[in-house]
Amino acid sequence: MDFTATPDTPEQQAFRKEVRAWVDEHVPTYVGDKLSPENYAKSRQLGRDLGAKGWLRPTAPQEYGGGGLSLEKAIVIMEELARHDLSAPPYYDSGGFLGGASILVWGTEEQKQRLLPPIFKGEIVTWQLLTAPEAGSDLAGTNTNAVRDGDDYIINGEKIFIGSTHIPDMMWTIVRTGPKENRHKNLSWFMIPSDAPGVTIRPMDMLGNEGPGSGHKNTIYLENVRVPASSLVGGENNGWQVASTHLELEHASGGSQVSLVGKTWAHHAIDWARKMQKNGRPLIEDAEARDQLVDVFIHTEINRLLRTRNFWKIRTHQPQTYEGSQGNYYGKISGLPITTALHEMFGPYAVTSDPKWDVTVAELEHYLRAAIVALHPAGTADIQKVIMARRIGMGRDETEAAGKTVE
Numbered sequence: 001m002d003f004t005a006t007p008d009t010p011e012q013q014a015f016r017k018e019v020r021a022w023v024d025e026h027v028p029t030y031v032g033d034k035l036s037p038e039n040y041a042k043s044r045q046l047g048r049d050l051g052a053k054g055w056l057r058p059t060a061p062q063e064y065g066g067g068g069l070s071l072e073k074a075i076v077i078m079e080e081l082a083r084h085d086l087s088a089p090p091y092y093d094s095g096g097f098l099g100g101a102s103i104l105v106w107g108t109e110e111q112k113q114r115l116l117p118p119i120f121k122g123e124i125v126t127w128q129l130l131t132a133p134e135a136g137s138d139l140a141g142t143n144t145n146a147v148r149d150g151d152d153y154i155i156n157g158e159k160i161f162i163g164s165t166h167i168p169d170m171m172w173t174i175v176r177t178g179p180k181e182n183r184h185k186n187l188s189w190f191m192i193p194s195d196a197p198g199v200t201i202r203p204m205d206m207l208g209n210e211g212p213g214s215g216h217k218n219t220i221y222l223e224n225v226r227v228p229a230s231s232l233v234g235g236e237n238n239g240w241q242v243a244s245t246h247l248e249l250e251h252a253s254g255g256s257q258v259s260l261v262g263k264t265w266a267h268h269a270i271d272w273a274r275k276m277q278k279n280g281r282p283l284i285e286d287a288e289a290r291d292q293l294v295d296v297f298i299h300t301e302i303n304r305l306l307r308t309r310n311f312w313k314i315r316t317h318q319p320q321t322y323e324g325s326q327g328n329y330y331g332k333i334s335g336l337p338i339t340t341a342l343h344e345m346f347g348p349y350a351v352t353s354d355p356k357w358d359v360t361v362a363e364l365e366h367y368l369r370a371a372i373v374a375l376h377p378a379g380t381a382d383i384q385k386v387i388m389a390r391r392i393g394m395g396r397d398e399t400e401a402a403g404k405t406v407e
Contacts, residue, residue, distance in 0.1 A: 051121030065120035095126025250401030335371030
């Protein structure tokens with residue numbers, strides 16, 4: 001793939017003009033925290049408006065509520081939303097990109113017709129419930145279990161580090177349905193209404209909670225939660241195969257598309273360095289600061305290129321091996337040298353939220369904490385190294401195959 005910038009084709013130019021005009025007209029005015037109830041309601045409405053045009057999930061099939069658009073047009077939509085510091089969707093919703101894609105691959109036709117349109121059109125928000133206190137990143141070690149009871153399953157267990165500030169409509173999770181010793185062959189994948197009796201959602205206090213637009217994570221308790229058998233996606237005890245799909249997608253892009261086109265920390269740092277003064281001159285004119293900005297730019301650009309490659313490979317159905325975990329791993333480990341360089345550049349101003357001194361409006365202070373937290377979600381850095389080794393055949397007779405991302 002050629003990563004160099006290329007001009008839009010005439011067709012793309014016309015589409016970009018249409019998208020830009022629509023986005024400029026429909027993006028709401030946010031006042032204060034984007035996660036306030038008022039602003040979140042605005043974001044949800046924008047999501048529904050995008051969904052009505054097929055632009056919320058632009059590459060998803062039209063028959064299931066997506067746009068059926070090409071990769072090139074999808075990128076135009078993301079780029080135009082990124083001009084307003086927004087993504088598609090403009091709120092936390094792991095269901096469309098990860099859960100929806102898993103249903104698209106593993107669901108029955110009835111499940112696709114029933115579950116996908118509300119997700120892809122922005123009518124509902126979904127969360128993934130994966131990490132459990134007893135298993136951590138070892139998803140196959142979960143003790144959350146589901147027992148068949150007639151036409152239903154009864155689910156019990158606990159999941160941690162889940163979601164964001166606002167409650168979802170649906171949740172999807174991996175649970176144990178077979179004997180504990182049958183590792184990877186004893187799991188099932190379920191869709192669960194968040195308002196089902198027995199579901200309790202409690203906020204978690206975490207290092208990365210406080211910050212601009214950061215939201216918080218949650219602990220979710222499932223106590224005798226009854227769901228119909230039609231909520232089982234992929235078949236009983238086949239949940240690990242279903243999970244391999246959304247894990248592949250999550251590792252490949254961190255579960256987000258905005259990092260491909262939005263502002264990176266290098267862009268933010270350059271803006272801040274122009275505003276901040278050192279010895280009576282803008283910090284950006286300082287030779288040492290410029291060297292540090294180059295280091296930050298190199299890290300963020302490598303990260304963006306790896307994610308762009310993975311985004312392209314998935315959506316053009318190219319063969320994959322280690323690439324998803326490679327991009328995920330680099331994204332995790334690059335956060336610490338980036339924040340170290342930024343801290344050295346801005347000194348104590350990097351850890352204050354006093355508007356009198358802080359040109360970063362507290363964003364950098366939050367990023368210093370977020371870079372530490374980022375080593376763990378979506379599989380720890382060490383787990384990504386293990387996956388890469390297995391994908392290239394190290395230490396095993398057979399090379400591990402990548403997760404299935406298309407039907």
